[in-house]
Amino acid sequence: MRIAVCIKQVPETKSVKMDPETRTVIRQGVQAIINPLDLYAIEAALQLKEAYDAQITAVSMGPPQAVTALKEAVAMGVDEAVLISDRAFAGSDTWATSYILAEALKQLGEFDLILCGERATDGDTGQVGPEMAAALDLPVVTYVNHINELEDGKLKVSRLVENGTQKLSMQLPGVLTVVKEIGEPRLPTFRGKLKAKEIELPGFDLESLKLDKSLIGLKGSPTRVVKIFRPEVVRNCELMKAETEAQTVEAVDAMLAFIKEESV
């Protein structure tokens, strides 16, 4: 079985800045990590490898620094990693990103399974998994919390929805986006770290992917960010102390009165 895991490098801190000109995230000067939700996709791939002897390729589109994220994936046990990077990719929205990733995956050969995180903690859209599936004309199951067995080329999975769990099976090849319940991501191993140090990462750029230039970057993105602002939180917190029992009773009474008054 061949598995691709798509991982995105995201800024570590929550104090990210935006470029007022291009209105995209400024990545310089902020420490970058693997999107925490993508660690679950890596974990899912590694579990499948243990069960079905798979070959795992981690794929990331991003600036050259994204190599660090890919190496971390290798240290966790991923077999190989590919960086998709080109200045021309900057400013891509999810549509353009999905197009680029899909083209790269096509060039890397046939995969039985493509795994994604639920969403990236910076863009927060969760669109790339299903969009990439559509671009590759593959089936997709989102919010997967369990991968059960593989039977006759079909993967049995369960999917977390609003009011319960759906049981589904998906004909491979296909795409899954996974959630946290899939399993605690393992830590890098010593052997993995050694391998990560030495591994050569093949890369793809605009030219090697033979992409349609009109479909990438800002130009290829259907959506445009037109304004960014800080949300205003206008809350006036009424604080009550509850140090003594009398205070506690008073505070509880005030709280109940408050709920009543607000009729919530």
Place this chain on the structure above:
Amino acid sequence: MKNIWILAEQDAGEVKAVSYELLTRGLALAEKSGRKLCAMIFGNNISEDGLNELIARGAERVVAVEAPELEHFLVEPYSVCMLDLIKKYEPEIILAAATTTGRTLMPYVAMTADAGLTADCTELDIEDETGLLLQTRPAIGGNIMATIKCPEHRPQMSTIRPKSTPEADRQEGRAGELIRLRAPAEASKSRVYYEGFEPDTEEMNLQDAERVVVVGRGIKTQANIKLARKLADLLGAALGASREVIDRGWLSYPHQIGLSGKTVTPKLYIGIGVSGAIQHLAGMQTSECIIAINKDPDAQIFHVADFGIVGDLFEVLPILIEKLKRGEKIC
């Protein structure tokens, strides 16, 4: 005429209430842009009453596409149907709920339709000069709001955060056109097969709940969770938790609220022993009314709260529970 469409959702043939929230959004946009509001819905044996309800609540046209294979949401059959309607009706705008269905179907369709899609919007407007849809959404864990538009590609598509707007009211006597269609033949092809469903055994759906009680690490032990559960039961609230609680295995992951869990927008949020880390706030700060109980007066959660009790939760909760039990009316 290119119109504004919503994707209504159904479950076992009954129209889901989240569809009426979309009608509220759609009505506002229709009024501002002078376009018509239409609804599409996919399923099998969808209740006629439900479809008429969509009309009564504001849809001037309802297109219901039906086939056995549409009974449960499966991305391929549903996308075949939506793409077919896009071709037939050339919608200017399509709004769907940011549910597990909407957030799967919309990107799958947007890619194929070469359309722009904005996720999880909390505000929508029409730009005066251009008539374009302005879509505003929280980004980067809710720290930043971004307004996004889609100048050229059509339709302009967005998913809308559930509970971010009230349901549209029904108005007796509203007229509308109801069109029932059979699904296109290709809708019978799916590479994903439905095999069953296990409903949550837990009380109620966190994201639908009007009230949520949320426990944080301050609750100290798994055994103490029952205190919070008792409070939740008395208030008719769903129980949620911070990541610290989930990571310790005191409650299961579907209870997690925050950046890597669920986003909730209840009328009432009560946080107990929750510090209010930015990643937690990302999933609850748009709640209508926030109450926090924490012994640390400097806890972050108080910055987003409307009412706070600074005190030991093990002192406060028993009194609160006792009062509610004695039937102190708050509803």
